[in-house]
Each structure stands twice: as C-alpha cells, then as structure tokens.
Amino acid sequence: xxxxxxxxxxxxxxxxxxxxxxxxxxxxxxxxxxxxxxxxxxxxxxxxxxxxxxxxxxxxxxxxxxxxxxxxxxxxxxxxxxxxxxxxxxxxxxxxxxxxxxxxxxxxxxxxxxxxxxxxxxxxxxxxxxxxxxxxxxxxxxxxxxxxxxxxxxxx
Numbered sequence: 312x313x314x315x316x317x318x319x320x321x322x323x324x325x326x327x328x329x330x331x332x333x334x335x336x337x338x339x340x341x342x343x344x345x346x347x348x349x350x351x352x353x354x355x356x357x358x359x360x361x362x363x364x365x366x367x368x369x370x371x372x373x374x375x376x377x378x379x380x381x382x383x384x385x386x387x388x389x390x391x392x393x394x395x396x397x398x399x400x401x402x403x404x405x406x407x408x409x410x411x412x413x414x415x416x417x418x419x420x421x422x423x424x425x426x427x428x429x430x431x432x433x434x435x436x437x438x439x440x441x442x443x444x445x446x447x448x449x450x451x452x453x454x455x456x457x458x459x460x461x462x463x464x465x466x467x
Contacts, residue, residue, distance in 0.1 A: 340376040343438065344390050353440070354413040355393065356448040360406060362423050368400040373423060373434060378407040381425060381434050389435035394421050398442045409450040414443035 340357070358378045363371035373381070374393040380386060395412050419439035425432045 340391055343393075344388075350415050350417045352414070353416040354411060355416075356409065356411045356450055357393070358407045358450075359395075359403065359410045359445075360425070361403070362394075362425060367402050367404070369397070369403055370400050371396050373425075373436060374410070374412055374440075375407075378409075381432060386432070386434050389420065389437045392434060392436035393438040393440055394419070394423060394436045395439075395443050395445070396441045397445045401445050409448040411446050411448040412440055412443045413446075414440040416440055 355374065357374040357376055358380070359369070360373045360375055360381055361369045361371075362373060363369070372395050374395050375381065376387055376391050377384075386392065393412070393416070395414075398414075417439050418437060421436050421439065423434050423436065425434050
C-alpha cells in the first residue's frame with residue numbers, strides 16, 4: 312500500500328466495541344497524556360517514522376504527532392509516541408507519511424533505536440499497537456510545538 316497524502320491536526324477516534332455495535336468518541340494526542348486504564352481499540356492519525364524496514368517496506372514504526380519529530384526536531388514526550396507493528400508489512404514512499412492506525416492501544420513503555428544522519432537516537436514510547444491496520448490519512452502538515460528558547464523576548 313503506497314501512502315502518499317499529507318496532513319496534521321491529529322485526531323483519534325476511540326472505539327468502544329460491544330455486542331450491540333461500536334460507540335465512537337473523538338480524542339486528540341493530548342488525550343494520550345493520561346494513560347488509559349486498560350487496552351482500548353482505537354483509530355489514531357499521525358506521521359509514520361520507520362524503525363524496522365527493508366527498502367520501502369516497513370515492519371515497525373513510530374506514530375508521531377507531527378512530521379519531522381525525532382530526526383529534525385527533539386522527540387515528543389514518550390506519552391506522545393506510539394510504537395506500531397502493522398498486521399502486514401506496508402509499503403511507503405517517504406518518511407513521515409501521514410497515516411491512520413487502527414488497533415488495540417496498550418500502555419507498554421519501550422525504547423526504540425533510530426538511525427539518523429548524525430548518529431543513533433533512542434526514542435521512548437509509552438504506547439504500543441500490534442497487528443494494526445494502517446491506511447493513508449489526510450492530515451495538513453504544520454510545524455511542531457515551539458522549542459523553549461531564551462530569545463522569545465525578541466518577538467515582542
């Protein structure tokens with residue numbers, strides 16, 4: 312599956328599965344800052360950063376709230392990183408493709424090794440989705456949150 316659309320405004324749909332059907336509640340990346348008490352079936356959109364890949368096939372990736380996180384900017388906090396293992400390898404055209412991921416969200420702290428141009432980086436994640444269904448998403452790309460800087464007084 313080639314994933315080739317850009318987008319940001321991260322939104323997720325939390326699906327509560329029951330015998331009579333599924334009720335959906337919309338959540339955002341901010342909702343992940345307070346971990347769920349148990350596993351939840353979710354759908355969440357974000358940007359794909361490959362961890363385990365061969366050529367253009369990805370076997371495992373991090374789902375991030377903004378494009379460029381971890382390799383072009385400092386990584387987001389661990390409660391804003393989801394480690395994803397797709398149900399089958401997916402084919403991508405480029406890093407940071409916007410995707411929608413559906414699967415069971417579990418609290419599962421982990422550390423992943425990422426190879427970047429200037430060396431190795433270790434990225435912490437608080438969540439995991441295994442056997443995920445991954446599809447292209449339509450998310451507008453925006454800048455990451457501003458970094459803390461002592462020069463903010465110059466903007467006044």
